[in-house]
Amino acid sequence: MVALAHKPAVWPEKLAGVSLAVRNIDHGFTLHGDYLPVLEDVSFQVEPGEFVALLGPSGCGKSTLLRLVAGLDRPRRGSLTVDGAEVTGPDPSRVVVFQDPTLYPWRTVWRNASLGLEARGLLKQQRGRVDEALALVGLDKFAKAFPHQLSGGMAQRASLARALVNDPTLLILDEPLGKLDSLTRLTMQGELTRLWQRRGFTVLMVTHDVEEALLLSNRVIVFSDRPARLRADLAVDLSYPRHRDHPELLRLRREALGLLGLAGDW
Amino acid sequence: MTTIAEAAPGRVGALRAGDDGRPHSLGLLGVAGLLWLALAALILVWPDAQDVERTRALGLLAAGLGVGQLAVWAGRWFSPRLARLGRFAPWLVVLALWLAAWEAATAKLDLLPLPFFPSPQAFVEVYTDDWRRLGDSLLASLWLLVRGFAIGAAIGFAIGVALGWSKRAGYWIHPIMRVIGPLPATAWLPLAFFVFPTSGSASTFLIALATAFPVTVLTWSGVAGVPTAYYDVARTLGATQRFLILKVAIPAALPHVFVGLFMGLGSSFAVLVVAEMLGVKSGLGWYLQWAQGWAAYANMYGALLVMALMCSTLITLLFRLRDRLLAWQKGLVKW
Numbered sequence: 375m376v377a378l379a380h381k382p383a384v385w386p387e388k389l390a391g392v393s394l395a396v397r398n399i400d401h402g403f404t405l406h407g408d409y410l411p412v413l414e415d416v417s418f419q420v421e422p423g424e425f426v427a428l429l430g431p432s433g434c435g436k437s438t439l440l441r442l443v444a445g446l447d448r449p450r451r452g453s454l455t456v457d458g459a460e461v462t463g464p465d466p467s468r469v470v471v472f473q474d475p476t477l478y479p480w481r482t483v484w485r486n487a488s489l490g491l492e493a494r495g496l497l498k499q500q501r502g503r504v505d506e507a508l509a510l511v512g513l514d515k516f517a518k519a520f521p522h523q524l525s526g527g528m529a530q531r532a533s534l535a536r537a538l539v540n541d542p543t544l545l546i547l548d549e550p551l552g553k554l555d556s557l558t559r560l561t562m563q564g565e566l567t568r569l570w571q572r573r574g575f576t577v578l579m580v581t582h583d584v585e586e587a588l589l590l591s592n593r594v595i596v597f598s599d600r601p602a603r604l605r606a607d608l609a610v611d612l613s614y615p616r617h618r619d620h621p622e623l624l625r626l627r628r629e630a631l632g633l634l635g636l637a638g639d640w
Numbered sequence: 641m642t643t644i645a646e647a648a649p650g651r652v653g654a655l656r657a658g659d660d661g662r663p664h665s666l667g668l669l670g671v672a673g674l675l676w677l678a679l680a681a682l683i684l685v686w687p688d689a690q691d692v693e694r695t696r697a698l699g700l701l702a703a704g705l706g707v708g709q710l711a712v713w714a715g716r717w718f719s720p721r722l723a724r725l726g727r728f729a730p731w732l733v734v735l736a737l738w739l740a741a742w743e744a745a746t747a748k749l750d751l752l753p754l755p756f757f758p759s760p761q762a763f764v765e766v767y768t769d770d771w772r773r774l775g776d777s778l779l780a781s782l783w784l785l786v787r788g789f790a791i792g793a794a795i796g797f798a799i800g801v802a803l804g805w806s807k808r809a810g811y812w813i814h815p816i817m818r819v820i821g822p823l824p825a826t827a828w829l830p831l832a833f834f835v836f837p838t839s840g841s842a843s844t845f846l847i848a849l850a851t852a853f854p855v856t857v858l859t860w861s862g863v864a865g866v867p868t869a870y871y872d873v874a875r876t877l878g879a880t881q882r883f884l885i886l887k888v889a890i891p892a893a894l895p896h897v898f899v900g901l902f903m904g905l906g907s908s909f910a911v912l913v914v915a916e917m918l919g920v921k922s923g924l925g926w927y928l929q930w931a932q933g934w935a936a937y938a939n940m941y942g943a944l945l946v947m948a949l950m951c952s953t954l955i956t957l958l959f960r961l962r963d964r965l966l967a968w969q970k971g972l973v974k975w
Contacts, residue, residue, distance in 0.1 A: 444876050466878035476869045480891045480968045490877035492887070522972050540877060 389423035391576030392457045392467075392543040394443065396420075399452035401438060402601070411601035412438050416452070418595055418604065425570055425577040427587035430597030430605075431634060436580040439602070440548050443578060444470045456544060466490050469537040473549040475529035477521040483532050484508065484517040490540040507535040510569070527558035538569070545570075547579035551586065563589055567614050584630045588623050589616050596633045605633050669725070670713040672732035676706030679736050683743055683760075689750040692761040694768060701764065702739070758938035766942035773927070778946055780922035781912060784840065785954070788847025789908050793901060796852035800859025800900070804866075804893070805885060817856065825850035825911045833919050843915035850911040851904035855897065862896025863889050895969060898962045905958060909951050924950070 396418050402411040412435035420426050428436045441447045442454060445464040454461040456468065469490070477486045488504040491497040497504075508514045511531040521529055530550060537545060550566075551559045567590055570577055581587050587594045588610055596605040608626055616623060680703035688695055709732060716723040739760060745751045746759035766774070802809040803817075825846050836842035866889050874888050916925025924947045931939035 446872055446875060464875045464878070466876070468876070470872070470876045472869065472873070474869065476867075476873050478870065478888070478891070479972060480894070480966075489874065489879075493874060493877050493879040493883050520968050536873075536877070 390543060390574040391423040393422050394420040394544060394576065394578065395453075395455045395458075396439075396443070397453045397455075399439070399442065399449045399454065401435075401442060401447075401449045401451075413442075413449075414601040414603050416597075416602065416604060418607065420576055420578060423574050423576055424593065425567075425591040426579070427591035427594045428578065428580045428597065429584060429587045429594050429630060429634070430582065430602060431599050432582050434597050434600045435602035436582075436597060437548050440470065440546050440578065440580055443544075444468055444546050446470075466494060466540040467542055468544045468546060469540050469542040470546040470548060471530075471533055471537050471550045473552045475521070475526075475533040477524075477529055477532055477536075479521050481521075482517065483513055483519050483521070483524070483535075486521065486532055487535045487539055489536055503539050503541075504535075507539040508532075510538060511535045511565070525558075527554050527562065530554060530562065538573075542575055544576045544578065547577065549580055549582070552581070552583075559586075564615065566590060571614065584627055584634070585618060588626050588630070589618060594626075594630060596630060606630075668729035668733065669709055669716075672729050672736060673706050673709035673713055675733055675736040676702055676709060678706075679740050679743075680706060682740055682748075686744075686748050688747045688761075690747050690754070690759060692747050692759050692765075694761045694765045695747065697768065698743075698761050698764045702736075755935050755937045758941065762938035763942060766939050770939060770942075774943060774946060777922060777924045777927040777943070778950060780920075780926075781916065781924045781947070782950065784843055784916075784920070784923060785847060785908060785912050788844045788912075789851050789905060791844065792848035792851025792908070793855050793904060795848065796855030796900065796904065797859050797897060799852070800856045800897070801863055801885065801890065801893075803856070803860040804863025805889065817853075821853045821857070825853075825907065826914050829915065829918060839915075839919040839921070843912070843920050846911050846915055847908045850907040854903035854907065855900040858896045858900025858903070859893060862893030865896070866892040895966060898958075898966065901958060902955070905954060913947075 396416060399413050399416040400411070401413040402409055404410070416439065418426075428439065430436050438447075442449050443461065445461045445468065448462075461468075477483075478489070481489075484504060485492075487508055488497055488501075491500050491503065505514065505517070508517055511534050513528060513531055513535060516524065516528065516532075521532070524532065530553075534550070547566075551562050554562060563586060577591075579587075579591065592610060594608040594610060596608065597603065598605050606629075608630060610623075610626060612620060612622060680699045683695060683702060684699035712722050712725050716726065743760050746757060747761055799813060803813055828846060828849065829842075832842040832846050833839060836845060870888050870892060871884055874884055879888070912923070913925040913928075916923040917929045920926055924943050927943045928940055928947075931937070931943060
């Protein structure tokens with residue numbers, strides 16, 4: 375926070391986000407009777423309005439960490455606090471966008487986006503928010519379409535709208551662009567940073583794409599292979615929109631790849 | 641130059657029928673109309689060899705159908721709706737020929753032994769002279785079936801959801817289902833007629849039982865097969881347990897539920913007929929048994945036809961309901 379304070383261009387216009395404290399988290403699964411450690415003594419702090427990327431090799435436990443932050447699972451040991459309050463279960467202020475859009479096939483795009491409001495009984499008063507969110511992701515013309523009629527990028531946009539309708543203070547992104555084609559991916563990356571800068575929520579994003587992490591986030595936290603431990607915490611002090619050929623970005627990219635054990639290959 | 645349409649008229653005609661509503665087989669509809677008129681003449685002019693009634697009624701019926709087909713054939717230029725009826729033409733031609741053969745072999749030439757092979761006249765006689773009893777039987781069967789099916793479907797659905805949702809419900813219900821479920825509902829027949837105060841309530845129970853088993857199993861597997869990601873999404877959006885069951889689990893399981901409902905309806909037909917034949921003193925099953933007792937084979941065939949129409953209508957209604965509720969599946973599965 376202190377290191378970034380002198381670079382206001384990096385931060386959102388207004389700060390609506392929460393802070394997140396992850397302290398000494400241990401977690402694992404029991405597989406065929408054996409305990410399989412997934413996270414080992416993971417600690418870090420995310421400031422309000424910060425965009426933090428979690429980078430690590432595939433299957434290292436990043437997504438498990440996100441599920442803990444979302445409150446879908448409880449950690450074996452350690453504590454997770456959002457604005458000082460312990461995370462005990464899922465909450466619509468902490469919305470997850472999963473790698474798969476997981477839209478409900480029996481609902482139209484509009485009814486998928488309105489899911490959170492409907493679940494909390496707020497739909498009648500706040501119908502306009504659904505239209506707003508769909509317009510924000512450019513899907514207002516597809517409100518009546520069913521998910522199977524959408525392309526991959528559109529489906530992922532719809533799932534983003536479904537999250538945004540709830541006005542999240544912490545947006546949890548689990549490789550949200552992982553399954554998109556490279557062109558759609560580039561546009562969505564731009565859209566994501568613009569959204570974040572306008573709304574000012576805190577973002578925690580898992581990715582295994584080094585470039586994506588560096589293009590989008592203020593900070594990149596690099597994890598080791600399973601069991602995941604903190605390897606490094608890289609600050610990305612560059613203003614948006616970022617250019618992928620920026621020398622500082624290239625330097626950080628080399629550093630991150632080196633931390634992931636790929637330095638020799640690049 | 642020969643176009644494809646000329647080279648393969650049947651195929652292209654059939655394809656085109658949906659496009660402009662004026663199928664090639666419309667010409668055939670005129671032929672069918674004339675054939676039905678010829679059938680009417682055969683029935684009315686050729687003297688009966690068998691001692692049958694209602695020859696006049698049958699002849700007039702055939703004539704009326706023939707005139708109707710010719711009217712549709714003539715009216716095809718004015719109404720695309722009428723033109724669409726042209727697709728029945730091949731069937732109407734075959735039916736006319738078959739009826740002519742049947743009429744000749746029975747009433748006119750007396751080639752087939754009575755009472756096993758009644759003439760078309762005798763068939764007509766069943767509906768003109770015994771429609772009241774047949775109608776009562778139809779209503780009785782329908783009421784019994786609808787009652788039993790509705791109860792069975794509701795209970796099966798509720799148990800299926802409980803099994804798919806709750807581990808505790810699974811612990812208690814699963815073994816019972818495993819042991820008792822596969823037993824055909826008809827095996828309970830003697831016990832049911834003994835335990836229940838009336839044969840009607842016993843039959844309702846049996847039909848409900850026959851319906852409930854497939855509905856339970858399919859609903860259960862449907863609910864159990866809902867991807868956990870669907871629940872994760874709803875949970876992070878603040879969904880309650882109630883919301884997860886009603887708005888996530890049940891809609892996601894609905895395609896399976898309908899498979900169960902179709903299977904349940906099928907087995908409920910079987911149980912209906914058996915129950916009516918063995919215990920209930922009304923309904924189409926009872927009518928069949930009664931007609932057979934009097935060696936009234938025409939009545940039996942007549943009742944069988946009514947029963948077939950009833951069953952196929954109910955299945956069609958269930959299809960309609962599915963099409964309404966599962967319209968979203970249209971682009972996902974081969975419909």
